[in-house]
Amino acid sequence: xxxxxxxxSDEQNFPxxxxxxKQSGTIETLIVNMNLDDEDTDAAAMPxxxxxxxxxxxxxxxxxxxxxxxxxxxxxxxxDNNAEIVVPQWDDDFFKPAMYGSKHxxxxxxxxxxxxxxxxxxxxxxxxxTFKGKTGPQIRExxxxxxxxxxxxxxxxxxxxxxxx
Amino acid sequence: KSLIGSICQSIEFGFTIRFSIRMKDxxxxxxxxxxxxxxxxGVSRVAKDCLKMDVDKVNxxxxxxxLPDDLLWLIFNSLTTSERFPLAFVCRRFRNADLDAGGxxxxxxxxxxxxxxxxxxxxxxxxxxxxIAAICKSIAYEKMHVYIHTxxxxxxxxxxxxxxxxxNRVLTNSEVTLQLRNEKFAPDVQKFRxxxxxxxxxxxxDLEFTGYSTNPRxxxxxxxxxxxxxxxxxxNVAHLKLNSINLSAQGLLKAFDMFCEKPLELKxxxxxxxxxxxxxxxxxxxxxKFAIEEKYEKDERKRHCxxxxxxxxxxxxxxxxxxxxxxxRMRWIGCEHKFSN
Numbered sequence: 001x002x003x004x005x006x007x008x009s010d011e012q013n014f015p016x017x018x019x020x021x022k023q024s025g026t027i028e029t030l031i032v033n034m035n036l037d038d039e040d041t042d043a044a045a046m047p048x049x050x051x052x053x054x055x056x057x058x059x060x061x062x063x064x065x066x067x068x069x070x071x072x073x074x075x076x077x078x079x080d081n082n083a084e085i086v087v088p089q090w091d092d093d094f095f096k097p098a099m100y101g102s103k104h105x106x107x108x109x110x111x112x113x114x115x116x117x118x119x120x121x122x123x124x125x126x127x128x129x130t131f132k133g134k135t136g137p138q139i140r141e142x143x144x145x146x147x148x149x150x151x152x153x154x155x156x157x158x159x160x161x162x163x164x165x
Numbered sequence: 166k167s168l169i170g171s172i173c174q175s176i177e178f179g180f181t182i183r184f185s186i187r188m189k190d191x192x193x194x195x196x197x198x199x200x201x202x203x204x205x206x207g208v209s210r211v212a213k214d215c216l217k218m219d220v221d222k223v224n225x226x227x228x229x230x231x232l233p234d235d236l237l238w239l240i241f242n243s244l245t246t247s248e249r250f251p252l253a254f255v256c257r258r259f260r261n262a263d264l265d266a267g268g269x270x271x272x273x274x275x276x277x278x279x280x281x282x283x284x285x286x287x288x289x290x291x292x293x294x295x296x297i298a299a300i301c302k303s304i305a306y307e308k309m310h311v312y313i314h315t316x317x318x319x320x321x322x323x324x325x326x327x328x329x330x331x332x333n334r335v336l337t338n339s340e341v342t343l344q345l346r347n348e349k350f351a352p353d354v355q356k357f358r359x360x361x362x363x364x365x366x367x368x369x370x371d372l373e374f375t376g377y378s379t380n381p382r383x384x385x386x387x388x389x390x391x392x393x394x395x396x397x398x399x400x401n402v403a404h405l406k407l408n409s410i411n412l413s414a415q416g417l418l419k420a421f422d423m424f425c426e427k428p429l430e431l432k433x434x435x436x437x438x439x440x441x442x443x444x445x446x447x448x449x450x451x452x453x454k455f456a457i458e459e460k461y462e463k464d465e466r467k468r469h470c471x472x473x474x475x476x477x478x479x480x481x482x483x484x485x486x487x488x489x490x491x492x493x494r495m496r497w498i499g500c501e502h503k504f505s506n
Contacts, residue, residue: 085243102226102227102228105227105228105229105231105232106227108232108236109227109232109233109236112233112235112236120239121239124236124239124240124243125240125243127229127240128240128241128243128244131244131248131251131252132244132248134251135251135254136251136252136253136254136255137254138251139251139252139254139255140254140255140256143228143229143255144228144229145228145229145230145255145256145259146256147256148256148257149254149256149257154254157253157254157260158254
C-alpha cells in the first residue's frame with residue numbers, strides 16, 4: 001500500500017492511502033505532476049502541503065474519504081441537474097454534529113478547495129436541507145446571521161414575496 | 166430614511182420585467198403559473214440590491230457568510246425556486262447571492278423597455294440595459310420576450326443586452342422573442358449580423374424589427390439576414406420566425422435543403438421576404454428538386470416537408486414545416502424527394 005503524506009496548514013502530517021486521494025481532483029493533479037506514481041519516486045519523502053486546510057478539517061476530510069473509498073468519482077456536470085440529491089444516512093450523521101457551526105463550513109470550503117466533488121455536493125446539500133421549510137428569521141437564528149433589515153425593509157421583502165404565498 | 170421610500174420607486178426604472186413561475190414548482194395548481202414584475206416595489210429593490218457589490222466580510226470564525234459566492238450558489242441551487250424565497254429575508258448577502266446564483270428557473274421572462282413622453286430625454290439606455298442584464302443574469306427561462314422601443318441609434322446597446330440575455334445559458338429548450346421597434350434609426354446591419362452569427366441553440370427564435378419603414382410589418386432590418394447569417398441561425402434554431410431577411414433564391418433553396426434534412430418535428434421556419442422575384446427565380450432554377458403545387462392539399466400526412474408561400478403586395482411569406490390547419494389558398498411546394506417514406 002502506497003502512502004502519501006498530506007501536510008495541513010498547521011503542519012500536521014497525515015499519511016494517507018494513495019488510492020483514497022483519487023477522490024480529490026486537486027491532490028490527484030499534484031500527484032500526477034510530481035510523478036509520485038512512478039515506481040522510482042519515493043512518495044513517502046515528498047509530502048504534499050495543503051496550506052488552505054487546517055489539521056482538524058483535513059482529518060474529517062480523510063475520514064470521509066475513507067468511508068467513501070471506491071465510490072465513483074463524479075465527472076463534469078453532465079448529470080441531470082434536476083435530480084434530487086439525497087444525503088445518505090451515514091453522511092447525514094457525519095455532518096450533523098458540526099452543522100450550524102464553523103466546522104461544517106470549513107469542511108465544505110475544504111471540499112471545494114480539494115475538489116472532492118461528492119463531498120462538496122453532499123455537504124452543500126446538507127446545508128441547503130437546513131433551509132427547507134424555514135422562514136428567513138429562523139434561518140438567521142440557526143446560522144447565527146445578524147439581522148440587518150429594518151422592519152420597513154422586511155415588510156418590503158414580504159410584499160415582494162406575497163404573490164408566492 | 167428607509168431604503169424603500171428613497172430608492173424603490175419602480176418609476177425609476179422605466180422598464181418592466183415580468184417573471185412568471187410555474188405553480189408546479191410551488192407544489193400547488195400544477196400547470197398554472199403566476200407572475201410578478203418590477204412594477205412591484207420589492208423587485209425594484211432587488212434590482213438595486215443586486216448592483217450593490219460589496220460583500221460583508223466576516224473576520225475570525227468561519228460563518229455561513231464567509232463562504233465564497235460560488236459555494237453559496239451551489240448550496241442555493243439545490244433548492245427549488247420556491248424553497249429559495251425565504252433566503253431573501255435572511256440578509257443582504259443571501260439576498261444578492263440568491264439572485265446571482267442563477268438556477269432560478271422561470272417559465273417566462275418578459276422585458277419591456279420603452280420611452281414614455283416625460284422620460285424621453287432623461288433615460289440612459291446603457292445603464293438600464295446593464296441593470297436588466299444584472300437582474301436576469303443566470304436566471305433560467307423557458308420563454309423570454311424582449312420588447313424594446315426607442316428612437317435613438319440603439320443597435321450597439323441592444324446587441325450587448327440580447328447577447329447577455331442569451332449567452333452562458335443552456336437554451337436548447339427555450340424560446341426567445343425579440344421585438345425591436347425604432348421609427349428613426351434602422352438597425353446596424355453589421356452589429357446585428359455579428360450578434361446573430363453567435364446565436365446559441367434555441368428551440369424557438371422569433372425576431373421582429375418594426376418601425377423604420379412605411380410598412381409596419383417589414384422594415385429596414387431586412388438586410389441583416391443574408392444567406393450566410395440566415396443559414397447559420399437556421400442551423401441552431403429549431404423553430405425560426407423572422408421578418409427581416411433578404412435571401413437569394415439559392416439561399417432559400419439551401420435553407421429548404423437544410424430543413425428537409427432534419428426530422429420534420431424538429432424544424433419549422435416562417436420568414437417574410439421582401440417582394441421581389443426571388444420566388445419566381447426559385448421556380449425557374451434548372452436544378453429545382455421540388456414539385457410545385459398550388460392547390461390546397463388536405464391530407465397533410467402525405468407531405469413530409471412543405472415550403473409554403475403566400476404573397477401580398479409587399480412581401481412573400483414563406484413557411485417550411487407541417488401544414489397548419491386552415492391553410493387554404495396557400496401555394497406550397499412539396500419536397501419531392503422525401504415523398505417516398
